[in-house]
Amino acid sequence: MDEGMKNMSKILLKIDGKDVEAREGMTILEAAQSAGIDIPTLCHHEKLEPYGACRLCNVEVEMRGGTKLVAACLYPVEQQLTVRTRSEKVDRIRKMILQLLLAHAPNSRELQRLGNEYGADKDRFEKESSFCINCGLCVRYCAEVKKLNAVGFVSRGATREISFVPEIAARECDQCKECFPLCPTEALQAAYVLAEALASFSPSFGLESKA
Amino acid sequence: MEQIKSPTELEELRQGILTQRDPHKRYITLCSGSACHASESKLVAEGIEEEIRRQGLGAEVEVRRTGCHGFCERGPVVVLHPEGTCYLQVKPEDAPELVAQVKENKVIERLLYTDHATGEKIALESEIPFYKNQQRILFGSNSNIDPKSIDDYLAIGGYAALAKALSQMTPEQVVREIKKSSLRGRGGAGFPTGIKWEGSRNAPGETKYVIVNADEGDPGAYMDRALLEGNPHSVLEGLTIGAYAIGSHEGYIYVRQEYPLAVENVGIAIKQAERYGFLGKNILGSGFDFTVKVHRGAGAFVCGESSALMTALEGKPGEPRSKYIRSNIKGLWERPSVLNNVETWANVPLIIDNGADWFTQFGTETSKGTKIFSLVGKIANTGLVEVPMGITVRDIVFKIGGGIPGGKKFKAVQTGGPSGGCLPEKLLDLQVGYDELTRAGSMMGSGGMIVMDEDTCMVDIARYFLDFLADESCGKCVPCREGIRQMLKILTNITEGKGKEGDIELLQELCEVAKEASLCALGTSAPNPVQSTLQHFRDEYEAHIKEKRCPALSCKELIAYHIDPDKCQACMICARNCPSEAILGGRNKIHIIEQEKCTKCGTCLDVCPARFSAVTKISGQPVPLPLPEEERTVVRKAKEVGVS
Amino acid sequence: MDIERVDRIIDKHRGEARALIQILLEIQSDNRWLPKEALTRVSERLQVPMTRVQHIATFYKAFSTVPKGRHEVHVCMGTACHVRGAQRVLDKVQDATGIQPGETDSDLRFSLEIVNCLGCCALGPVMEIDGKTHGRMSPAATVEALNDYE
Known part of the structure; x- marks a missing residue:
């Protein structure tokens, strides 16, 4: 790309009152990160396609005289866009999202840290049986980076969960397990579901010592 | 059949069909839509055909099995043409008399509509109040054509609009005409159709798609099915015109596999249109090519959402995508794609044929044309009704719908499906239109209109919709998946008498998060059923939470059945029918419900003879103690009752 | 369900990955449920990851992954x-x-x-x-x- 092209695709926007320069095609999240502005995320990973599921990265953008909430990880930067990464409303919504997730994984250090920042009460909702917060990091990492597709989602709505394909898991997962450290709930659910899948496939496969 | 190569040849073909048809020949149309099918309309049709053969009337009378006529409450509906005599709830055994009377030119009184106010019999379909107060520009043809016959469609002017668009208008002119008509999407949010088309037309790229959204998922709404089953060519014609307008050569019809008749009829229609040259290469000699494929939806409400539908078309789970770039710019396989609902597409040929000015004579300032509503629930005349935008809810419910059956009191109309809201009695004079409904806290949606009476609990309605959405959410984003999960728990608790102080406020907080932060329209609109019932029926929530009372006497955990000892005539009917053997009593002994055994199925209330009406429901107060054993001997009402 | 029947359905759709849902619908209506071997076969022949086949088979209401009653x-x-x-x-x-x-x-x-x-x-x-x-x-x-x- 020559200099002229670069200039053409340069985008100027304002994030939290700060002038930020971005390139066309970048998201608000990328632009903010490049300017050292922190936006909390749970389902985002730089090696993966943006997903937009946790909605924690919601920010306020000014639009047609009002403001609108958008997911920073997906929203493409626009010329002269004004973004606020914190506001009373943004914080209120992040707090509720964290409370909803803490019902699944009350002991997750990542959730607890964010929960403290936003004043979330981890006991606001009754404890749910699954740790999984459906961020999809394991599923997408396995598909997009490792190209193994050993773990995927099943079902939908409130019963959506992750599930390993036993045949592939038995062959691949023992050497890999790269998805475990990605998990914001600290791999508890992935390890459990993997062990379950392997048990159904080959009862002799030992996992506990390695997980 | 030779392919038709020009608008002139199309006109010649049409004239040919019309000349072959004797305008004075009698024909009988019979509703064969899915609802009437369930009421044995097939047997009725076969019976009538058999009788025509038997009575030797084959040359004088023909039978036409049509799509849905709309008056589902009284189906199967039979209409005699050309005069328009309408028979309702026709049974197979009526066939011999029906055919004989056609021959004699007489009318069968007992099969006519009876006006319940005046008791007067009404013979003509057009005079029946249910039909008289409608404006059936779109749906009217349904009752006149056999959906499996392209000739029937051609006979009423079918494909003339396509010929006009291809031969007399540029694509830009077509877009302009649709914009001028102010047609708005009939499937949900009411986005202006012409603007959507223009966006796609101007979007860069050679490959573009047009799609029919026939994934009608709102529970209690079936107008798209009726249109696709009853008049599939009108949808195909609209789609082809749209494809020409935006420059697309490939179209899809996404139809629920739960609609087998719609799948069948639209499949037949595509084959016929290909054979006649209305689809395929060089359509009507214009040089324009267009093909259509049917994709059967495998059952997911969320696929009614445009980006989820497109994901499903690509062969993936129907999870929505973010729409910061609109799908008319970047949709199916990342190409510009125009997705419109069945009813929207069916309006297109009418607008092109008659002009935008004709279309805009119907409706209000911001909502033009007509809308088909599926009028269901606690309503006398269940059915599909097409009305001009701007008509009041009251006129739909009472003039067309005939009001609430059983002398019950109207409570609310729910519009817009699971994403919509409830309109209470004080909003009955609201004019029906996109913006009017949205301002009232509901929405147009695809046109479901569910009438509720005094027996409907509004907290339970909110719970019902959230239960539906908890299952139908794709589960991808947190505000929708987790927000709905928690809202449903709270609502279930309230209806089970476990509501507590603070529940309403927590519901409101969850509503805000789902509305503001969800990924797609399913999530952002999921709070509507909660918010609108809270807005208009907050007292019902409070009665459940504070007094553990269900004012509608509907929530099972909060009601008890009771036999009024002063009214019970010891007829034994309830005791015999009770599936849990929870009713104590014997001959001449006042019956008593053993509360600990009762499963609250309501059978006793259903079967207690109306002249006694001894079984009642109570809520929010203790069940009166049973009479002491020695006082249970029944005191007979004077000679009303025989010994049981 | 024998694999030839699954293959016939797949062949009808020329083994195209985009026809995945249509193929599963036909298997479902033919066999009344989707056995694991059928899903595996579809995944192999269409070159679609098993994870996606599983997600679809459990996402849409028309599909059942367990046998149905009479x-x-x-x-x-x-x-x-x-x-x-x-x-x-x-x-x-x-x-x-x-x-x-x-x-x-x-x-x-x-x-x-x-x-x-x-x-x-x-x-x-x-x-x-x-x-x-x-x-x-x-x-x-x-x-x-x-x-x-x-």
């Missing part, structure tokens, strides 16, 4: 049926069959499903058994209707 009972829970007492009908069906929606009894006599709207709102509450519509159901009529199916 008779499929669908209770309509559409809004019109709901306000006319569909819950009471469903309670009764559950009572009579001993199964919850989504389940099949151990004799493989009935499979019970709730459906969102059968579009026969005028006949509500509606129950469908093996495709036959039973309208204006009461809890008592429900049991009678079920008794006709062995």
Whole structure:
């Protein structure tokens, strides 16, 4: 790309009152990160396609005289866009999202840290049986980076969960397990579901010592 | 059949069909839509055909099995043409008399509509109040054509609009005409159709798609099915015109596999249109090519959402995508794609044929044309009704719908499906239109209109919709998946008498998060059923939470059945029918419900003879103690009752 | 289900990955449920990851990954049926069959499903058994209707 092209695709926007320069095609999240502005995320990973599921990265953008909430990880930067990464409303919504997730994984250090920042009460909702917060990091990492597709989602709505394909898991997962450290709930659910899948496939496969 | 190569040849073909048809020949149309099918309309049709053969009337009378006529409450509906005599709830055994009377030119009184106010019999379909107060520009043809016959469609002017668009208008002119008509999407949010088309037309790229959204998922709404089953060519014609307008050569019809008749009829229609040259290469000699494929939806409400539908078309789970770039710019396989609902597409040929000015004579300032509503629930005349935008809810419910059956009191109309809201009695004079409904806290949606009476609990309605959405959410984003999960728990608790102080406020907080932060329209609109019932029926929530009372006497955990000892005539009917053997009593002994055994199925209330009406429901107060054993001997009402 | 039947369905769609859902629908209607071997075959022949096949097979309502009973009972829970007492009908069906929606009894006599709207709102509450519509159901009529199916 020559200099002229670069200039053409340069985008100027304002994030939290700060002038930020971005390139066309970048998201608000990328632009903010490049300017050292922190936006909390749970389902985002730089090696993966943006997903937009946790909605924690919601920010306020000014639009047609009002403001609108958008997911920073997906929203493409626009010329002269004004973004606020914190506001009373943004914080209120992040707090509720964290409370909803803490019902699944009350002991997750990542959730607890964010929960403290936003004043979330981890006991606001009754404890749910699954740790999984459906961020999809394991599923997408396995598909997009490792190209193994050993773990995927099943079902939908409130019963959506992750599930390993036993045949592939038995062959691949023992050497890999790269998805475990990605998990914001600290791999508890992935390890459990993997062990379950392997048990159904080959009862002799030992996992506990390695997980 | 030779392919038709020009608008002139199309006109010649049409004239040919019309000349072959004797305008004075009698024909009988019979509703064969899915609802009437369930009421044995097939047997009725076969019976009538058999009788025509038997009575030797084959040359004088023909039978036409049509799509849905709309008056589902009284189906199967039979209409005699050309005069328009309408028979309702026709049974197979009526066939011999029906055919004989056609021959004699007489009318069968007992099969006519009876006006319940005046008791007067009404013979003509057009005079029946249910039909008289409608404006059936779109749906009217349904009752006149056999959906499996392209000739029937051609006979009423079918494909003339396509010929006009291809031969007399540029694509830009077509877009302009649709914009001028102010047609708005009939499937949900009411986005202006012409603007959507223009966006796609101007979007860069050679490959573009047009799609029919026939994934009608709102529970209690079936107008798209009726249109696709009853008049599939009108949808195909609209789609082809749209494809020409935006420059697309490939179209899809996404139809629920739960609609087998719609799948069948639209499949037949595509084959016929290909054979006649209305689809395929060089359509009507214009040089324009267009093909259509049917994709059967495998059952997911969320696929009614445009980006989820497109994901499903690509062969993936129907999870929505973010729409910061609109799908008319970047949709199916990342190409510009125009997705419109069945009813929207069916309006297109009418607008092109008659002009935008004709279309805009119907409706209000911001909502033009007509809308088909599926009028269901606690309503006398269940059915599909097409009305001009701007008509009041009251006129739909009472003039067309005939009001609430059983002398019950109207409570609310729910519009817009699971994403919509409830309109209470004080909003009955609201004019029906996109913006009017949205301002009232509901929405147009695809046109479901569910009438509720005094027996409907509004907290339970909110719970019902959230239960539906908890299952139908794709589960991808947190505000929708987790927000709905928690809202449903709270609502279930309230209806089970476990509501507590603070529940309403927590519901409101969850509503805000789902509305503001969800990924797609399913999530952002999921709070509507909660918010609108809270807005208009907050007292019902409070009665459940504070007094553990269900004012509608509907929530099972909060009601008890009771036999009024002063009214019970010891007829034994309830005791015999009770599936849990929870009713104590014997001959001449006042019956008593053993509360600990009762499963609250309501059978006793259903079967207690109306002249006694001894079984009642109570809520929010203790069940009166049973009479002491020695006082249970029944005191007979004077000679009303025989010994049981 | 034998693999040749699965292959025939796949061949009909020229093994195209984009036809995945249509192929699964045909297998479902042919076999009434989707056995694991069929899903594996589809995944291999279409070159679609098994994770996606599984997600689709569990995402859409038309699919079942467990065998179905001899008779499929669908209770309509559409809004019109709901306000006319569909819950009471469903309670009764559950009572009579001993199964919850989504389940099949151990004799493989009935499979019970709730459906969102059968579009026969005028006949509500509606129950469908093996495709036959039973309208204006009461809890008592429900049991009678079920008794006709062995």
